[in-house]
Amino acid sequence: MAQTITVIPGDGIGPEVTDATLTVLKAAGADLEYDMQQAGLIALQEQRNPLPKSTLESAEANRIMLKGPLTTPSGAGFRSINVEMRKAFDLYANVRPVRTIVPGGRYEDIDLVLIRENTEGLYHSLLRRSAQRAVGAKDDPIMIDGFPGLDGEVSWDPRPISRAGSERVIRFAFEIAKRRQSRMGIPQKVTCVDKSNVLRGCRLFRKVFNEVSEQYEDIESNEAYIDAFTMWLVRDPEDLDVVVLPNMFGDIATDLASVLQGGMGMAASANIGDEHMLFEPVHGSSPKYAGLNKVNPIAAISSVHLMFDSLGDRHGDADAIMCADILEKAIANHLADGGAVTYDLGGTASTSEVGQAIAERCAVLLAEKFASA
Ligand code: NAD
Numbered sequence: 001m002a003q004t005i006t007v008i009p010g011d012g013i014g015p016e017v018t019d020a021t022l023t024v025l026k027a028a029g030a031d032l033e034y035d036m037q038q039a040g041l042i043a044l045q046e047q048r049n050p051l052p053k054s055t056l057e058s059a060e061a062n063r064i065m066l067k068g069p070l071t072t073p074s075g076a077g078f079r080s081i082n083v084e085m086r087k088a089f090d091l092y093a094n095v096r097p098v099r100t101i102v103p104g105g106r107y108e109d110i111d112l113v114l115i116r117e118n119t120e121g122l123y124h125s126l127l128r129r130s131a132q133r134a135v136g137a138k139d140d141p142i143m144i145d146g147f148p149g150l151d152g153e154v155s156w157d158p159r160p161i162s163r164a165g166s167e168r169v170i171r172f173a174f175e176i177a178k179r180r181q182s183r184m185g186i187p188q189k190v191t192c193v194d195k196s197n198v199l200r201g202c203r204l205f206r207k208v209f210n211e212v213s214e215q216y217e218d219i220e221s222n223e224a225y226i227d228a229f230t231m232w233l234v235r236d237p238e239d240l241d242v243v244v245l246p247n248m249f250g251d252i253a254t255d256l257a258s259v260l261q262g263g264m265g266m267a268a269s270a271n272i273g274d275e276h277m278l279f280e281p282v283h284g285s286s287p288k289y290a291g292l293n294k295v296n297p298i299a300a301i302s303s304v305h306l307m308f309d310s311l312g313d314r315h316g317d318a319d320a321i322m323c324a325d326i327l328e329k330a331i332a333n334h335l336a337d338g339g340a341v342t343y344d345l346g347g348t349a350s351t352s353e354v355g356q357a358i359a360e361r362c363a364v365l366l367a368e369k370f371a372s373a
Pocket of ligand 1: 017068069070071072073082264265280281282283284285286287295296297299344
């Protein structure tokens with residue numbers, strides 16, 4: 001493997017969960033170099049730029065990023081660096097697997113993956129600025145005079161959805177379903193979730209979905225509206241395999257889905273483009289827990305599992321496949337054996353204790369692999 005990756009610990013609880021993750025990574029036998037970089041509030045404070053040039057250059061060169069959460073202060077005129085990074089590296093598919101690996105939870109035997117379109121829709125700020133300019137408004141909100149049903153101070157976000165943007169993420173979802181089908185030996189279904197009965201952009205998304213689905217005859221396809229889907233997601237999640245959604249619906253559905261697997265402390269994600277990949281926990285920077293060594297690092301550690309899994313899939317890298325296997329078993333065994341867990345899973349262990357315990361399991365599994373080789 002012998003690769004350098006860009007590591008951005010991030011804000012709030014980011015450095016703590018990243019430390020625990022790096023401890024685990026080293027124990028899993030990964031042949032990696034780490035290029036430590038900053039982004040977000042910490043970068044603004046220390047380098048006067050929330051997305052420094054050195055971070056962008058490092059990510060451009062290394063192509064693989066491991067990132068902690070970044071704070072986006074609400075209403076402070078601070079753009080979302082997460083959104084900027086997705087755009088900068090065209091990370092169009094946000095992959096969020098949902099698996100129940102914590103024993104005794106409310107849900108069991110769930111193994112699904114949500115694929116969120118990551119670059120268009122309501123997060124397309126460029127079009128928002130153009131729309132503002134088109135009506136001659138410098139700032140948002142603007143004043144509208146006498147338009148029926150919209151009078152006075154108005155703020156709006158355009159929601160562009162393109163054929164090309166939809167097609168690449170939908171195709172990505174079908175490819176994931178194909179891989180799952182051959183790996184698991186279980187027929188897979190891709191569900192398109194939108195609001196195409198009301199919203200035009202969703203109508204295009206659904207149309208493209210139907211076209212692409214015809215090219216994957218061995219994968220079942222299915223459709224749902226987002227409102228009904230949220231109920232379905234918590235009522236019958238075992239019916240779902242791969243789900244593809246436009247940006248904002250995907251953002252909301254994936255946080256909801258994290259509850260199925262034990263909460264935000266368990267949910268990992270990958271942001272995938274054709275050239276670059278970024279792996280991160282789904283959760284945010286949780287400022288109230290920052291520095292307390294208290295939060296669950298498993299979401300961040302699982303994002304590294306996703307990294308190895310993606311590298312294995314993309315490049316057929318044998319070391320990456322081995323590291324993915326070790327990490328998956330270490331995390332699952334730790335939880336199944338009643339290993340130390342943090343407060344959110346009903347335990348009292350610290351972030352670093354959980355990281356250390358999973359690292360020790362990785363070291364044992366690695367030694368076993370070498371012994372049997
Ligand atoms: P959050 O995910 O930080 O926290 C919400 C709650 O989830 C916490 O209070 C806590 O109870 C729980 N939680 C989160 N992570 C946990 C963990 N590892 N272990 C145990 N419990 C955990 O969401 P928020 O409070 O809405 O956002 C805080 C900041 O993070 C905001 O500035 C937001 O913009 C940012 N954010 C960043 C990202 C990202 O970088 N990808 C994602 C979401 C939010």
